[in-house]
Amino acid sequence: MALEFKILHQDKESHARAGRIITDHSEIQTPVFMPVGTAGSVKGVHQRELLDDTDAPIILGNTYHLYLRPGLEVLKEAGGLHRFMNWNRSILTDSGGYQVFSLAANRKLKPEGAWFSSHIDGSKHVFTPENIVDTQRLIGADIMMAFDECTPWPCDLQYAKHSLRLTHQWLDRGLQRFRASDPLYGHDQAFFPIVQGSVYKELRKESAGYVAEKEADGNAIGGLSVGEPAEEMYAMIEVVNEILPADKPRYLMGVGTPVNILEAISLGVDLFDCVMPTRNGRNGMLFTSEGIINIRNRKWMNDFTPVDISGHSFVDRQYSRAYLRHLIISGEMLGAQIASLHNLAFYMWLVRKAFEKIKNGTFTAWKRSMIPALSTRL
Amino acid sequence: MALEFKILHQDKESHARAGRIITDHSEIQTPVFMPVGTAGSVKGVHQRELLDDTDAPIILGNTYHLYLRPGLEVLKEAGGLHRFMNWNRSILTDSGGYQVFSLAANRKLKPEGAWFSSHIDGSKHVFTPENIVDTQRLIGADIMMAFDECTPWPCDLQYAKHSLRLTHQWLDRGLQRFRASDPLYGHDQAFFPIVQGSVYKELRKESAGYVAEKEADGNAIGGLSVGEPAEEMYAMIEVVNEILPADKPRYLMGVGTPVNILEAISLGVDLFDCVMPTRNGRNGMLFTSEGIINIRNRKWMNDFTPVDISGHSFVDRQYSRAYLRHLIISGEMLGAQIASLHNLAFYMWLVRKAFEKIKNGTFTAWKRSMIPALSTRL
Numbered sequence: 001m002a003l004e005f006k007i008l009h010q011d012k013e014s015h016a017r018a019g020r021i022i023t024d025h026s027e028i029q030t031p032v033f034m035p036v037g038t039a040g041s042v043k044g045v046h047q048r049e050l051l052d053d054t055d056a057p058i059i060l061g062n063t064y065h066l067y068l069r070p071g072l073e074v075l076k077e078a079g080g081l082h083r084f085m086n087w088n089r090s091i092l093t094d095s096g097g098y099q100v101f102s103l104a105a106n107r108k109l110k111p112e113g114a115w116f117s118s119h120i121d122g123s124k125h126v127f128t129p130e131n132i133v134d135t136q137r138l139i140g141a142d143i144m145m146a147f148d149e150c151t152p153w154p155c156d157l158q159y160a161k162h163s164l165r166l167t168h169q170w171l172d173r174g175l176q177r178f179r180a181s182d183p184l185y186g187h188d189q190a191f192f193p194i195v196q197g198s199v200y201k202e203l204r205k206e207s208a209g210y211v212a213e214k215e216a217d218g219n220a221i222g223g224l225s226v227g228e229p230a231e232e233m234y235a236m237i238e239v240v241n242e243i244l245p246a247d248k249p250r251y252l253m254g255v256g257t258p259v260n261i262l263e264a265i266s267l268g269v270d271l272f273d274c275v276m277p278t279r280n281g282r283n284g285m286l287f288t289s290e291g292i293i294n295i296r297n298r299k300w301m302n303d304f305t306p307v308d309i310s311g312h313s314f315v316d317r318q319y320s321r322a323y324l325r326h327l328i329i330s331g332e333m334l335g336a337q338i339a340s341l342h343n344l345a346f347y348m349w350l351v352r353k354a355f356e357k358i359k360n361g362t363f364t365a366w367k368r369s370m371i372p373a374l375s376t377r378l
Numbered sequence: 379m380a381l382e383f384k385i386l387h388q389d390k391e392s393h394a395r396a397g398r399i400i401t402d403h404s405e406i407q408t409p410v411f412m413p414v415g416t417a418g419s420v421k422g423v424h425q426r427e428l429l430d431d432t433d434a435p436i437i438l439g440n441t442y443h444l445y446l447r448p449g450l451e452v453l454k455e456a457g458g459l460h461r462f463m464n465w466n467r468s469i470l471t472d473s474g475g476y477q478v479f480s481l482a483a484n485r486k487l488k489p490e491g492a493w494f495s496s497h498i499d500g501s502k503h504v505f506t507p508e509n510i511v512d513t514q515r516l517i518g519a520d521i522m523m524a525f526d527e528c529t530p531w532p533c534d535l536q537y538a539k540h541s542l543r544l545t546h547q548w549l550d551r552g553l554q555r556f557r558a559s560d561p562l563y564g565h566d567q568a569f570f571p572i573v574q575g576s577v578y579k580e581l582r583k584e585s586a587g588y589v590a591e592k593e594a595d596g597n598a599i600g601g602l603s604v605g606e607p608a609e610e611m612y613a614m615i616e617v618v619n620e621i622l623p624a625d626k627p628r629y630l631m632g633v634g635t636p637v638n639i640l641e642a643i644s645l646g647v648d649l650f651d652c653v654m655p656t657r658n659g660r661n662g663m664l665f666t667s668e669g670i671i672n673i674r675n676r677k678w679m680n681d682f683t684p685v686d687i688s689g690h691s692f693v694d695r696q697y698s699r700a701y702l703r704h705l706i707i708s709g710e711m712l713g714a715q716i717a718s719l720h721n722l723a724f725y726m727w728l729v730r731k732a733f734e735k736i737k738n739g740t741f742t743a744w745k746r747s748m749i750p751a752l753s754t755r756l
Contacts, residue, residue: 041705041712047696070679070704077680078700084682086696301448302455304462318425318464322456326448327419333711334419 002190003143003217005030005249009359014367015241015268018358021218021249023142024187025082026089028057030249030270031354033261033347034092036278039065040085043278044333044340047086053313053341054348058090058142060273063135064099067125068118072138080140080185092273093141094253095132095174095194098150098222109149111166129173133181133191140185145220146174148194153227160198167196168210175214190217192251198223199232201239208243218249221269225255234263241268258287258350258374262367265354272351277343282336284328287346291376293321295339300325307338313345380568381521381595383627387737392745393619393646396736399596399627401520402565403460404467406435408627408648409732411639411725412470414656417443418463421656422711422718425464431691431719432726436468436520438651441513442477445503446496450516458518458563470651471519472631473510473552473572476528476600487527489544507551511559511569518563523598523631524552526572531605538576545574546588553592568595570629576601577610579617586621596627599647603633612641619646636665636728636752640745643732650729655721660714662706665724669754671699673717678703685716691723 009018021028035042035050037059042050050056061081078084081091100107104116113128129147136144148167151160171193178191193211197203211219221240224233244250251271252264261272286293288308303321315338327335357363387396399406413420415437420428428434439459456462459469478485482494491506507525514522526545529538549571556569571589575581589597599618602611622628629649630642639650664671666686681699693716705713735741
């Protein structure tokens with residue numbers, strides 16, 4: 001097994017569980033949030049800050065971006081992404097499917113794979129379920145993802161059905177390549193299938209069943225948080241998690257707000273990733289335990305109190321809200337650095353707190369008390 | 379005296395001197411380089427990195443930028459720039475003259491002062507020698523600069539003469555306001571006049587004499603490194619330093635490359651500032667003791683050795699050249715952060731080394747050995 005997963009505590013009032021994943025690179029307490037390091041860097045954040053201030057046990061890399069830049073040759077010669085970026089804890093890579101459909105140009109979807117032009121230089125490429133496994137072997141991710149089509153929202157039933165068939169075929173081909181290939185750098189790699197099916201319960205059930213049969217080390221739920229109402233997302237997670245094996249980690253891809261994360265934890269999800277803490281941070285949005293701050297707002301202009309008095313990173317006490325507002329308004333890089341690190345440290349605190357509350361048997365009450373605060377606009 | 383200056387060692391083979399400035403905020407070993415914190419932030423660098431990795435005893439703030447954003451009201455309410463940005467060592471502010479002429483629109487120069495429109499929102503403002511003193515009182519800089527006109531290059535003699543007369547009149551008015559006003563935050567403030575005169579020796583002599591008579595706590599040389607050949611710059615520094623009092627610190631504004639700095643130290647300059655380490659760093663230029671690296675160059679693509687094996691900041695050992703190249707090429711913020719911090723730490727190392735060499739009596743030989751390396755393109 002490339003990955004060991006153990007559930008340590010099961011909440012009695014919800015499907016939330018507190019567990020531990022062990023990879024060859026780190027021990028990961030779940031629920032966990034994975035900071036997004038798109039092109040081998042979590043934007044604006046030094047690796048030592050990721051360690052010291054967020055204590056993230058695992059980060060995410062985007063296969064599409066890494067494949068285009070620095071490219072596989074450099075990554076291979078470096079000895080994989082861990083060494084290239086000097087990150088010794090775990091890394092999960094997505095499969096590039098989402099980026100091919102959201103970033104690349106001239107894309108053509110065929111049963112064999114996806115043809116596309118690079119958004120950087122227009123060069124032509126093809127991703128197949130097989131070469132995406134090879135690519136993730138070269139990157140050296142501890143957890144690799146199956147190549148899938150992430151359906152947009154809204155998406156008609158016919159398209160969703162057709163797409164799901166393709167995603168399942170691709171899964172089988174990816175799995176076959178995964179089983180026929182070996183890790184390159186002396187550490188093991190896991191492979192997670194992805195449940196799709198848009199917002200259609202029947203398709204989601206079918207997909208979850210199909211995925212569950214593979215008995216993979218962990219399973220992912222994709223195609224959510226793409227514009228659909230949160231209630232629909234939660235409904236899909238519920239349906240899917242009834243079918244996905246309970247003793248394997250469940251990863252909800254690309255989600256979400258702090259509220260989304262707490263709700264999904266209560267539905268039995270273990271892993272999360274999202275660009276929100278860094279991307280929204282760069283735009284001046286801060287997540288705190290008291291609510292959301294839009295630091296561009298005039299009301300913070302003369303607020304010389306710390307960024308977040310109960311914050312969890314060094315920036316929270318070193319800088320004031322007025323100073324951070326000034327930096328963001330002025331387009332100073334340091335503003336983006338501060339807000340990104342603050343938000344990541346907050347997200348990591350939130351999932352660690354969830355672990356604790358599940359362990360203590362008080363998760364549901366805590367979640368109920370947190371949700372109004374988390375959605376408040378300060 | 380707002381500022382204490384002591385020459386500790388005088389080089390025998392050049393005009394270089396090693397000294398110490400003491401302000402109410404810090405002890406500053408000279409020669410010193412001041413990182414540029416334009417709008418209250420050294421771009422891409424956290425305050426704690428400035429302390430831990432560059433150990434800069436003094437940084438520079440731009441009055442023009444700070445006046446426009448965050449503005450004087452916020453700075454005053456914060457208790458000055460030191461508190462606003464949480465920087466407890468010294469700060470020098472320029473007078474805004476240079477930015478009015480290089481950044482602002484619709485500028486009109488009159489004997490009373492300079493009228494201009496903000497480059498940010500087009501709002502109209504006026505800087506006078508008097509209100510620039512008031513502004514720097516509000517900012518709370520340990521060292522304030524006189525309002526001057528920084529002549530462009532090339533500049534005809536007639537214009538340079540006329541401009542110099544204005545700069546001298548403005549100096550007198552600034553000094554008067556300085557003497558008639560008090561610091562606001564409990565720490566003392568010094569006021570440095572600026573020698574101008576373009577590349578005309580006679581004008582430079584006249585200006586240096588005019589400035590010397592003021593018996594200020596320190597004196598600055600402005601209007602250089604604006605495009606003229608380096609030899610002309612050195613010639614002007616030489617002429618001016620023969621006249622400026624030897625027992626007061628001399629500040630060469632906006633200079634320059636590592637080679638410029640060593641040459642100017644040998645001509646008796648004590649303080650420097652320049653955007654080069656951060657601005658060129660953001661573009662991928664690294665200064666090292668072995669030479670200059672353009673990290674965008676293909677030759678670094680597969681160089682997995684540290685950014686600078688003999689470097690002086692934490693980034694030098696944590697990241698490889700190949701990784702830094704990838705970040706800069708990909709436009710990742712972290713690339714700018716790494717290169718900026720590396721360059722600043724290198725500049726600070728360079729001036730500290732100069733201090734040591736002056737102390738040991740080996741400065742000139744060391745400078746001679748360093749200059750070919752510093753100009754090498756690696």
